[in-house]
Amino acid sequence: MLVRDAMSTVVLTIGPTHTLRQAATLMSARRVGAAVVLDPDGTGIGILTERDILNSVGLGEDPDSERAHAHTTTDVVFAAPTWTLDDAAHAMSRGGFRHLIVLERDEPVGIVSVRDIIRCWAPVRERPAATAQVPA
Template structure:
């Protein structure tokens, strides 16, 4: 099966997606990102995903504007509305959404709950694995042809 026809759940990042309440300050969110080695956090309002805040948002909307990270709420700088897909979406559909919206991270949401995150790194990893599999198959076919040629002699 082509990678593009797979479901996003087959290639998305494993593990829980980190979230932050929209009323918390940017200083807190930045520390969560640092501690958990994340480039983004899904922003929730009473548990429901409503946006996303990225390192880029913090740089552009807080640091570059001279705002205080402690006085600025995550909800004031998040990217909203949250662009997401359901777990049954194909990789092809997800790639189209990411491309059309110029985003590098796509939350996977089911019943108002974030169940995963598809990133450009996940896509690159999946493409690399697919290529490796093709290369292994081609190498095996080449060895088989060589054996056929030897058997003819």
């Protein structure tokens, strides 16, 4: 199975000056765990995750004044729609992250998450439970 088969095409895109509260509100409304941060004048394409927001709030930072750019991961590993889910899982495991931005022709076309991969793999890997033997 390929990344294109598992990825979410609901891509929330925000700017670097959005506050963390604005980002969290948009992420919650769209029911997504990450936002693509587009900064054409700066770092290009980055990602802001729910964990980034949680870490900031946990440090006592104000989500109404903290800006996305200060919490965005800019050293991003991108996936291609033609990657296998194994390729995506290995990239996530090596990098220690749970989301990959999917690029096609240098444009974000989706996000694939660990949850997406598990959702696709679970039905394939489920095996019928063996019938339990009851001793006589």
